[in-house]
Amino acid sequence: MTTAETVPAQPVLRVRGLGWAVGGAHIVSEVGFDVAEGEFVAVIGPNGAGKTSLFNLISGLVRPTAGTIELDQADITDTAPHRRARRGLGRTFQSSSVFPALTVAENVRLAAAAHRGTCLRIWRKAEADNEAWAATADALQRVGLAGRAAEVAGSLSHGDKRKLEIAILLATDPRIILLDEPMAGVGVADVPALTDVIRAVHRQEGRTVLMVEHHMDVLLGLADRVAVMHHGSLLTIDVPEKVMANPVVQDAYLGEAL
Template identity: 55%
Template sequence: MSKTVPSAPPVADAARRGSPLRIEGLGLQIGGATILKDVELDIAAGSLVGVIGPNGAGKTTLFNVISGLMKPTSGRVVLDDRDITTASVPARARAGLGRTFQTASLFPKLTVLENVRLAAQVSLGGSGSLLRFPRRTDAATELALGKLDVVGLSHMRDAMAGDISHGDKRKLEIAVLLATESSIVLLDEPMAGVGSGDVPGLVENIRAMQREKGCTLLMVEHHIDVLMGLVEKVAVMYFGTIIAYDTPQRIMENPLVQSAYLGTGSAGTEAA
């Protein structure tokens, strides 16, 4: 079913701090259905940007295209002025792109420390083999321990990753990202399934990651109140396209956004 998407106001430039991540005219069609359409996004270096939208708006699909899990049918993904639209997932990781998923992506039968240490040893130029862990006193181990301290998991270093709580798994994922060289991080619903008591600590972990690495964060999150208090800019997706990109306050006041969430406005082609 096809409908018309209302025009969005011009996307604000990220000029002063540069734009390490640019999405230019991104489109994706699957089986004749338009999933993403003319997505434009310019992310300022060192910023924290939220992506919101109703269910089915295309948020996770956009992350899949940016991270290389899906290939777009039109447009470009540009990382630090390099076109990575057709680059592999490992190539994007080497270029500095990191990502978490809606469900934790860890090695459940390795310890908390071993999960971070594996990322650290690769970041330091060592082997990525699970069979070749460094000694417990080398640089990779020290780096891993430091990142566990940042997220408050040092006391759980010897616990199996599969045995810790969901909230702690999310913190562990952040520690893994901290141990890599990722300069641009995609956080896909980091609060999903996390108990309310763990949310403040996880929010502080995200802030700590940005402070420590000076990285650029792009974050999808359904906890709107949490996201609005955390990010600098918000991109609103609606039926596969971005209809607004502005500060949290202006987004909340935007009648186009209110219409999209209340379901009273016109819509575009169904998105996944």
């Protein structure tokens, strides 16, 4: 693995020797890197490189067969996904994960209420949970969906559904956000606005972001560092300019210049 650029001695996220093998096949192998508080790390690589599998390991959806994961210097390798979320680790997925029959606001309020431990019993009026509703309104404002709060989520464009997913995350106040191909399926016209939302979450709010994405022009305008996955391993992690000029990285992309 290529030497990574130096980050603070006490990173918010630390991955060491992370591996995941299934039936003798190594899906992820010996991956290690640190992420600093407030940093934006883009994760790239050819299809099948192990990018989503890496996110599944970090978020706790699958258990690694080797290595460790630390959040704020605490070992979370065996911690359940919901407990990682409680610690401030948020995640979106390649496929849209909103409730299409609920309104935009209701989707966010469910996350806000769950994060705050609000009782969701059917005999309690949701309107009584003022704190969750305040968090909902704030999150929708930050992603540009405040004016569409009463609309059914299923009626949104794909790009706006992605914004809604980010609003759902923001309602839980995560410190670290894992975005798995947020531009997938988004129309060309919606990409700039979605990019602006992600940029604001990182730069204006100071949240730590790891993002898998194939739109290189989007990533290069957002990332502090770029991590390159190939055949389940980490080829390199460095500033975008050095990664794009790396001949090993170019070979990993079938010899095409990035």
